[in-house]
Amino acid sequence: MLRVKFSLAILALTLTSHAGSQMIPDGLITEELERTQTEPDSVTEVVIDAPAEYVFTFLTTRLHEYVADASALEFDHSGSIRSDQLGEGSFRTAIMQNGEFLVQRFLLMDPPREFAYHADMQRSTLKAPLQYSVGRYRLTELNKQQTRLNVAVTYRATSRIFGFILRRAFSAALRRDFDRAADIISSAYIEESAS
Secondary structure: OOOHHHHHHHOOOOOOOOOOOOOOOHHHHHHHHHHHHHOOOEEEEEEEOOOHHHHHHHHHHOHHHHOOOEEEEEEEOOOOOOOOOOOOOOEEEEEEOOOOEEEEEEEEEEOOOEEEEEEEOOOOOOOOOEEEEEEEEEEEEEEOOEEEEEEEEEEEEOOHHHHHHHHHHHHHHHHHHHHHHHHHHHHHHHHHHHO
16 A cells, blocks of 8 residues: 555545444455455556565565655564564554554565555554555566566445545556655665665
8 A cells, every 4th residue: 555545645535534434354355365366456567676585675664764754664563473573464553754654464474475464444543545455565586686566456445436536546656656666675775785
């Protein structure tokens, strides 16, 4: 979901609150994770000038460096297989500059090839016209210095009225956000490799 919320705000789509929304059943989240492979709502692909392992670590642990308006990250690994490291069941909370936060629960963790998470809007204070979203990231190392990143997202809007508008805005924002992320990650890799 990255910076999509922020782009949607510019389009004045963040008119709804998650207050009063119902919990999303685990079965639905599992179905949505499967749907990221067969019928995603939005997809994008970028090539990043860095090895897959570096890209994977950056995407999972340094989100606040490539998402506009994010100022910090917190992790809770108590639900993970190993409570001392990032894995399936870990929660990542992105804290925004305005104090709002977005909670994401990792559903899949296969470093450095693939990860997926559920944006838990019920546990988040960040307002967006979404009931939920599930993002799946696949990394393919093209060579020792380049990685192809494929991102597939499924989501449900808070209302049917937003559905069509959201799909178009979300797809455009997803592409723009990952083009930006690719530049940031590539630059960070070059700078850190030179040190």
